[in-house]
Amino acid sequence: MFKRLVASFAVLGAAASLAGLGTFATFTSSTSASQSIQSGTVSITLGATGPANRLTIGASNVLPGDTIERAVDLINNGSASADDLSSIQLTTTASPSSLLDTDATNGLQMVIDACSVPWTEAGPPFTYTCSGATSSVLASRAVIGANIALSNLTSLTTGSTDHLRVTLTLPSVAGNTLQGLSSSISYTFVGTQRAGTSK
Numbered sequence: 001m002f003k004r005l006v007a008s009f010a011v012l013g014a015a016a017s018l019a020g021l022g023t024f025a026t027f028t029s030s031t032s033a034s035q036s037i038q039s040g041t042v043s044i045t046l047g048a049t050g051p052a053n054r055l056t057i058g059a060s061n062v063l064p065g066d067t068i069e070r071a072v073d074l075i076n077n078g079s080a081s082a083d084d085l086s087s088i089q090l091t092t093t094a095s096p097s098s099l100l101d102t103d104a105t106n107g108l109q110m111v112i113d114a115c116s117v118p119w120t121e122a123g124p125p126f127t128y129t130c131s132g133a134t135s136s137v138l139a140s141r142a143v144i145g146a147n148i149a150l151s152n153l154t155s156l157t158t159g160s161t162d163h164l165r166v167t168l169t170l171p172s173v174a175g176n177t178l179q180g181l182s183s184s185i186s187y188t189f190v191g192t193q194r195a196g197t198s199k
Helices: 002-021
Strands: 044-046 067-076 085-094 109-115 120-122 127-129 134-142 145-149 161-169 185-193
Touching: 044 185, 067 127, 067 185, 134 145, 134 161
Parallel strands: none
Antiparallel strands: 044 067, 067 161, 085 145, 085 185, 109 134, 109 161, 120 127
């Protein structure tokens, strides 16, 4: 009998505890907001055809001392805010390749200049004059290179265009080992976004 009374008290105590839990009220409140996030687009392109892009036109019968001039527009048509690029670099490769591009001293040398307005074209053979202001984008160096830094570019800013002239020269000291050779040069411009900022 005593055991049954103890068990009954235990059951009643548990029931009382459960009933007590149900007597507390909880007040709540909530609010929300929706935020739209859109990422920008970093995009550089080259001019389509004609004087805006002559890099696709080759040259033949090049002799020591000859120069090859080609105009090309470098266009920043991204959607990000002004000054959205921190740098633009150039990588050049050759396929097929020859001493014309692998001989860093006697092979082809490259210079890049910019004109503040589109270059005035004559030819072919193509030559260019600038009726505006010129600036140096790349000083003379061997034609092949990776991640070559370019300077004085306005196309770092969205909506801007650089009018470039790429000049290749076969040095006058090029010897007989460079006769009868051919190379095909590819130009790849890479734009890097600006540093992150508060938005």
